[in-house]
Amino acid sequence: MPVATERSIVVGIDGSQSAKAAAMWAGREASRRGLSLRLVHVFTMPVVTMPGVIPASEGIRESFESRGLEWVSEVREAVLAQYPELVIESAVRQWSPVAALIQESVRASMVVLGSRGLGGFTGMLVGSIAVALAHHGHCPIVVARGPQAEGGGPxxxxxxxxxxxxxxxxxxxxxxxxxxxxxxxxxxxxxxxxxxxxxxxxxxxxxxxxxxxxxxxxxxxxxxxxxxxxxxxxxxxxxxxxxxxxxxxxxxxxxxxxxxxxxxxxxxxxxxxxxxxxxxxxxxxxxxxxxxxxxxxxxxxxxx
Structure with a gap:
């Protein structure tokens, strides 16, 4: 899976309203900076301990991927409605969310995340995951606070x-x-x-x-x-x-x-x-x- 276009702004998408607000904040930043926006959803396959009781792993993977594509598409439409000239890339990846975002950060201008979330990004900003991003990310990390993401001031x-x-x-x-x-x-x-x-x-x-x-x-x-x-x-x-x-x-x-x-x-x-x-x-x-x-x-x- 190719990673971010050079200097694009990457947003972690997980289906939450917080992630959508983060994408809108990032869209405004990308528009002002003349950069592209990259929407990324990362999912991790659950460990199967009872074969035959739940669907085969390929079916689960397809379901996770389909859901991720829907979330990314919904956010993409919302951002384009506000910033129609913005170039938006997207990616749905099966991997560790932290590892994927660290890799994305290598070429990104910044990585933007919501303050709370669902799915693969649940708990993204607490505990060891936040420490890993702070220590190993290659660009600024922004936590866009939901209802205040449009705020002004200094x-x-x-x-x-x-x-x-x-x-x-x-x-x-x-x-x-x-x-x-x-x-x-x-x-x-x-x-x-x-x-x-x-x-x-x-x-x-x-x-x-x-x-x-x-x-x-x-x-x-x-x-x-x-x-x-x-x-x-x-x-x-x-x-x-x-x-x-x-x-x-x-x-x-x-x-x-x-x-x-x-x-x-x-x-x-x-x-x-x-x-x-x-x-x-x-x-x-x-x-x-x-x-x-x-x-x-x-x-x-x-x-x-």
Whole structure:
């Protein structure tokens, strides 16, 4: 099965309304960027433990494939009704959903998923599957929050000075430019921790000094991007507290929340365990996870 056309936007389709909303969000992005859209449904064959009791495996496979084709066709018609000039590809694949999406991400501009789903993508954004996509995907992953997927407002990005947050900044600035909106850059700090390590003599630290140093650091990190995108209005927010709470508060009414796939300091482990689930479960806007480019890339997964 061929994978995505170079730089297309890939959407995981599973028959849910959440996936349909994600496809509409992705269609708008593809239209603005002049890219094609690729709708992908992946199904996994169930393990047969009682031969003769259920239909033969080929019949099951055909049934799963037929259902997937129907779902993809329905979403394709809905997207084309809104964006009739959009070039839309589609694929229905029998494989592991994670492996298939990682392979699709090699050539894609981004992979977009719904916040909840059915079928092969059930639980796609919780637990080990989300971690696998964050660690091994080759392009940004966007979780399009259903009813808020059409939202406006600024783009919000979390940064901690790491290479992952540099990649997130690049994506966020480009998104703000495309949508002619402002950008809010968020940095958090703690009196107890300094970039993930316990501060020496943390009982004697000066909060004003810490916040000033963090603001200076984020301004220095953002400066090259301000020069590159002079027409994007930028607000820098430096706050003491837990990253998830502050990001969610900052993203209220936002168009998009952008974070790196890994980091240091306040955003370390942003996409692992309960932190990622909290962002995805409670964000009122789509969430983009951006992984920094790795020279040579990961090993590309091939079709089984």
């Amino acid at each position: 783009v919000v990005v979390g940064t901690d000075g790491s290479s992952a947050s540099d990649a997130a900044l690049a994506f966020a600035f480009d998104e703000a430019r495309l949508h002619d909106t402002g950008l809010t850059v968020v940095r958090t700090w703690s009196e107890l921790l300094d970039h993930g390590a316990l501060r020496p003599h943390f009982l004697d630290v000066d909060p004003v000094e810490i916040e000033g140093a963090e603001r200076l650091a984020v301004e220095e990190q953002v400066a090259p991007w301000r020069d590159k995108y002079p027409d994007v209005p930028v607000e820098v927010v430096v706050r003491k507290g837990r990253p998830v709470r502050i990001l969610l508060e900052s993203a209220e009414g936002a168009r998009l929340l952008v974070v790196g796939s890994r980091g240091r300091g306040g955003f370390e482990g942003m996409l692992l365990g309960s932190t990622s689930q909290a962002l995805i479960a409670h964000s009122e806007c789509p969430v983009a996870v951006v992984r920094p480019a790795v020279p040579g890339g990961d090993h590309i997964i091939t079709e089984l």
